[in-house]
Amino acid sequence: xxxxxxxxxxxxxxxxxxxxxxxxxxxxxxxxxxxxxxxxxxxxxxxxxxxxxxxxxxxxxxxxxxxxxxxxxxxxxxxxxxxxxxxxxxxxxxxxxxxxxxxxxxxxxxxxxxxxxxxxxxxxxxxxxxxxxxxxxxxxxxxxxxxxxxxxxxxxxxxxxxxxxxxxxxxxxxxxxxxxxxxxxxxxx
Numbered sequence: 156x157x158x159x160x161x162x163x164x165x166x167x168x169x170x171x172x173x174x175x176x177x178x179x180x181x182x183x184x185x186x187x188x189x190x191x192x193x194x195x196x197x198x199x200x201x202x203x204x205x206x207x208x209x210x211x212x213x214x215x216x217x218x219x220x221x222x223x224x225x226x227x228x229x230x231x232x233x234x235x236x237x238x239x240x241x242x243x244x245x246x247x248x249x250x251x252x253x254x255x256x257x258x259x260x261x262x263x264x265x266x267x268x269x270x271x272x273x274x275x276x277x278x279x280x281x282x283x284x285x286x287x288x289x290x291x292x293x294x295x296x297x298x299x300x301x302x303x304x305x306x307x308x309x310x311x312x313x314x315x316x317x318x319x320x321x322x323x324x325x326x327x328x329x330x331x332x333x334x335x336x337x338x339x340x341x342x343x344x
Contacts, residue, residue, distance in 0.1 A: 162206025238322030246310030
């Protein structure tokens, strides 16, 4: 459980730096833009590896037993997650209307998994990411533009089609093959 918590702290900690512009600017001043991006990437990757490994090795401590049907609620909630993940990188109506589709995807992903999982490691992992995404969305409203994050503008409609079709394909691939392969559990019975 310790590695899981360290991974979460590193992963979320580095992603909270932009919420504190003075810290971010000080780091950029010391490291330069490329050095800051490199540090951000390395620490993000380290945090991700630690939290994945820590989650896989965490003891199963059942806090509550979710009803069987919650897995289907989670599967339904996950459909827009994949669409929003793709839309986050394509200027289109989805990105313009949602404004921060990546954060909405994180919140929805975390909520879906909190609904379907009642073990302590899941509650810590998904609860942490839900709290982070809520905090970061509020912080985004208050922080000045950095040049890295700009207000989304609607792009061509084909980008929305790509996001929806690509998201649905990715959802099916993840549901049927990647989730069991990467996570070790099959969402479908």
